[in-house]
Amino acid sequence: MKLLFSVALGAASWSLTEHVMHRYLGHVFARNRNFFAVEHVRHHATTSYFAPAWKKGAAAAVVAAIVTPVASMIVGPRRGLAYTAGFVSTYLGYEWLHYRAHVAAPTNRYEAWLRKHHFYHHFHNPSVNHGVTSPIWDRVFGTYEEPDVIRVPARHAMPWLRDPETGKLDPRFAADYEIVDKRKPKAAA
Ligand SMILES: [Zn+2]
Numbered sequence: 001m002k003l004l005f006s007v008a009l010g011a012a013s014w015s016l017t018e019h020v021m022h023r024y025l026g027h028v029f030a031r032n033r034n035f036f037a038v039e040h041v042r043h044h045a046t047t048s049y050f051a052p053a054w055k056k057g058a059a060a061a062v063v064a065a066i067v068t069p070v071a072s073m074i075v076g077p078r079r080g081l082a083y084t085a086g087f088v089s090t091y092l093g094y095e096w097l098h099y100r101a102h103v104a105a106p107t108n109r110y111e112a113w114l115r116k117h118h119f120y121h122h123f124h125n126p127s128v129n130h131g132v133t134s135p136i137w138d139r140v141f142g143t144y145e146e147p148d149v150i151r152v153p154a155r156h157a158m159p160w161l162r163d164p165e166t167g168k169l170d171p172r173f174a175a176d177y178e179i180v181d182k183r184k185p186k187a188a189a
């Protein structure tokens with residue numbers, strides 16, 4: 001049970017890190033061009049861009065190499081390792097869910113929620129909704145905004161948003177999304 005608790009604590013730590021890192025390194029202090037901001041600014045500018053997997057793997061390895069001995073010193077090697085396992089596996093889960101949000105249509109209610117929450121951050125207000133996999137920390141720190149209809153600029157439209165036959169917005173997503181063409185006067189940037 002104690003090991004399971006350590007895993008859960010590691011997972012919760014990642015969840016908080018996901019919010020804090022994205023909010024501060026990715027946006028608030030992005031001008032410093034820290035390691036995260038360089039990739040993240042590019043992800044915002046070209047929404048189909050993701051940092052290469054090797055960089056993410058390297059980041060996870062560095063984090064594991066630092067977190068494991070520190071956690072082991074505090075709670076012992078078994079629980080320290082369990083904590084790291086919880087942290088790193090939820091980090092990888094986040095990477096997977098975020099990537100899928102951009103490239104694949106939602107397959108369940110959670111994925112549908114995640115996409116609206118995240119694309120609101122991308123296309124409406126980048127200073128809110130920093131959590132990708134959960135709204136918890138945005139709610140705690142007052143940076144949560146409930147998305148309504150997401151207006152997606154045509155050049156950033158996720159491929160799954162379009163009906164493959166017509167190339168227009170897939171009617172399945174019409175209640176939640178709009179594709180905004182630049183040529184129209186009310187285009188949202
Ligand atoms: Zn994104």
Ligand SMILES: [Zn+2]
Pocket residue numbers: 022026027040044121126
């Ligand atoms: Zn962002």
